[in-house]
Amino acid sequence: MWADEAALDAARRRLDEWESSLAERAARATTLSERLQAxxxxxxxxxxxxxxxxxxxxxxxxxxxxxxxxxxxxxxxxxxxxxxxxxxxxxxxxxxxxxxxxxxxxxxxxxxxxxxxxxxxxxxxxxxxxxxx
Incomplete structure (x- = not known):
């Protein structure tokens, strides 16, 4: 059970990192778009x-x-x-x-x-x- 829980925690961390990465890329894209329009x-x-x-x-x-x-x-x-x-x-x-x-x-x-x-x-x-x- 411990191994399954550790794997689950690792998967959650990867998903959190992926979500954070996507949010950061989206924010950079929005900022870039605004700067380019100006x-x-x-x-x-x-x-x-x-x-x-x-x-x-x-x-x-x-x-x-x-x-x-x-x-x-x-x-x-x-x-x-x-x-x-x-x-x-x-x-x-x-x-x-x-x-x-x-x-x-x-x-x-x-x-x-x-x-x-x-x-x-x-x-x-x-x-x-x-x-x-």
Whole structure:
């Protein structure tokens, strides 16, 4: 009977540890989700005439144009806005990667899948030479 009771106690401890582990993971996931929702990406063109802000989904939330932009062609301005937006996406991806790695660690498969998903959606084009993050 003692052996059965010891095995039962060991099983209870394992279940308690498992439950605690699940609760901890759920809490970390909730915290991470809240932090990711609050992230933004920001970039400024090299000439400082354009500043772009994107939200956690990569959607444009703010666009600031210096008055001097009027001296440029519309095509040039459009290219700079697109380049600066790509740089803001890269900034968002960098922040998301840092936040996810901090919360889940480097080797967490869920964290890696999350980062990969954002990379596919936002693009990981680092070739935005005319914009600063």
């Amino acid at each position: 992230l933004t990406g920001v970039a400024t063109s090299c000439d400082r005439m354009i500043e772009v802000t994107v939200d956690s989904s990569g959607l444009l939330t703010d666009l600031r144009l210096d008055e001097r932009i009027r001296q440029r062609s519309a095509a040039h301005t459009a290219r700079q806005i697109m380049e600066t937006t790509r740089a803001a996406h890269a900034d968002l991806l960098k922040r998301l990667t840092e936040t996810t790695t901090e919360a889940l660690g480097n080797n967490d498969p869920t964290g890696r899948a999350l980062i990969d998903s954002y990379q596919r959606r936002l693009g990981s084009d680092e070739s935005a030479p005319d914009a600063q993050r």
